Amino acid sequence: MTADPNPFWPPESDDTDRHSGAVPRGILASPAFALGAAQAALWITLGVSALRVVRGFDKIFHDFGAELPGMTIVLIQFTQFLRHFWYLALLLVVSWPLVNWSIVTALSPRPEVVIPRRLWYFVTWAAPGLALAFAVVALFRPLIELITKLSR
Secondary structure, three states: OOOOOOOOOOOOOOOOOOOOOOOOOOOOOOOHHHHHHHHHHHHEEEEEEEHHHHHHHHHHHHHHOOOHHHHHHHHHHHHHHHOOHHHHHHHHHHHHHHHHHHHHHOOOOOOOOHHHHHHHHHHHHHHHHHHHHHHHHHHHHHHHHHHHHHHH
């Protein structure tokens, strides 16, 4: 029995894989759906952490009357937006596994087409890392400036 080169589509004929037949695999059992669910869990974790951490930093900056750079203000306003419209963010994150599965199947119509799928996975896994890096820079740069100003 040979491994299926593209797990998102069924084999083209019974000769390709006699055990699986021509029955399409379920969406919920596909690796694309599972990766989308893992990414959704990652986004939920990042979102909840951002809401809690940014609220604390916002309070610190407000108490000291610190002048904040633009990227910190954008981050604070974005978390306030998430706090008020949490249900939209939750809807987007909950639907993400199905959206991811749809995009992966559209990008890989044939088993030999793997480059678009791999680029998509790179982008979708790099986005949380970039968001986290933005948040760290946006929060800690003004905090370091505030600490150095207070220590003088």
